[in-house]
Amino acid sequence: MKDNAVVRVDALEEKMRGEWIDFIETHAGATLFHDLRWLDAVRTAYGYRQFNLIARRGGAVTGVLPLTLVASPLLGRSLISTAFAIGGGIVAVDDESVRALGARALDLGRKHSVKYVELRGGPPPGEGYQEKTGVYASFAKEMPADPEAIRQWLPRNRRAEVKKALRIDEPNENSFRTSRRVRDFYKVYAPALRNLGTPVMPKKFLTTLKVNFGDDVDIGLVEHHGEPIAGLFSFWRKDRVMPYYIGADAKARDIRAYDYLYYTLMRRAVQRGVRIFDFGRSKVGSSHFDTKSYWGFEPTPLVYHVALVKAKELPNVNPNNPKFERFVALWKKLPLPVANLIGPIVARNFP
DSSP, rough: OOOTTTTEEEOOGGGGGHHHHHHHHOTOOOOOOHHHHHHHHHHHHOOEEOOOEEEEEETTTEEEEEEEEEETTTTEEEEEETOOOOOOOOOSSSSHHHHHHHHHHHHHHHHHTTTTEOOSSSOOOOOOOOEEEEEEEEEEOOOSSSGGGGGHHHHHHHHHHHHGOOOOOGGSEEEEEEEEEEHHHHHHHHHHHHTOOOOOOHHHHHHHHHHHHHGEEEEEEEEEEEEEEEEEEEEEETTTEEEEEEOHHHHHHHTTHHHHHHHHHHHHHTTTTOOOEEEEEETTTTTTHHHHHHOOEEEOOOEEEESSSSOOSSSOSSSTGGGHHHHHHHHTSOOOOHHHHHHHHTTOOOO
16 A cells, blocks of 8 residues: 555445444444444434545545435435534544545535534544534543442442442332343333423334344343333443433433442443443533443543535524424423324435
8 A cells, every 4th residue: 555545435335345344343443333334224224314424545545424314394404423422423544534524524515405414423524624622522431440349439429329220129119120122122212202292213123223233232120010111222332331311201310320320330241351330421510411420431522523515503403402492392391192202204305
């Protein structure tokens, strides 16, 4: 490979999948949301067209960029890396590859008349993009090597809550188990989202993630008399565990099921040699942001890169946007069967 060879960017083809997989497996900047198993699940469950880009110099892969063309009846068209995820963006070995991938993404956005191109992470993509900062932060921390040391590693107030939560392990009507069945998790997750005023994603998305990732997906459940009342959907990835989706009902909150699920996952992770607990993304100032801080995790600001194509201002698609306040309030009042029926249709609009 010659260092002065021109970088070429192509659309990912089936025959190139092995090269993509090998590249993200060895590149430190790659995340769960660059994994083809995630991208395949988005395509299968939502049906949106993908423009996954792969850069080469002299035949060797030098970068990748997953992109989904979201056609939202409510919010218009956008090109996003990575859709229905908290991360994404360009992964590349050099600046020239970064710029080439960023430029191709912007060209695609213009070609398909999107409102904007949004890259959720990665290096600055070059000309035409601006930074979107101060909205989200991520939380990740290395845990002790001994699972018995995790309790003392937590802040004092959180230790007290975990102590109460561990009553779930005592002989009583509550219990914990792991499951391979997405329906067990969805049964408690869907009503939890309705109560928050958020449309639930299609069950097909979670089911496809479980099929695609296999044992790299972990589903933990707290049950009351054998019925799920709290669930945590997590991913194992290399040196970290990522608790990603969580839901619980009022009974679960009374017995500190959230605390139990997180603490139990921490212990199980350390027991299998995984020490990075990746709490994911939260909106600055939200209750989820505060919760992760209470566990002793420090926020790291996230930087997104946005190129405005037809839009005049940076996108702000989240439930805390004042524009969606009435929608959130109305959604909380929907009968659960109605919310479960139309939620997956509405959720397509909020990638």
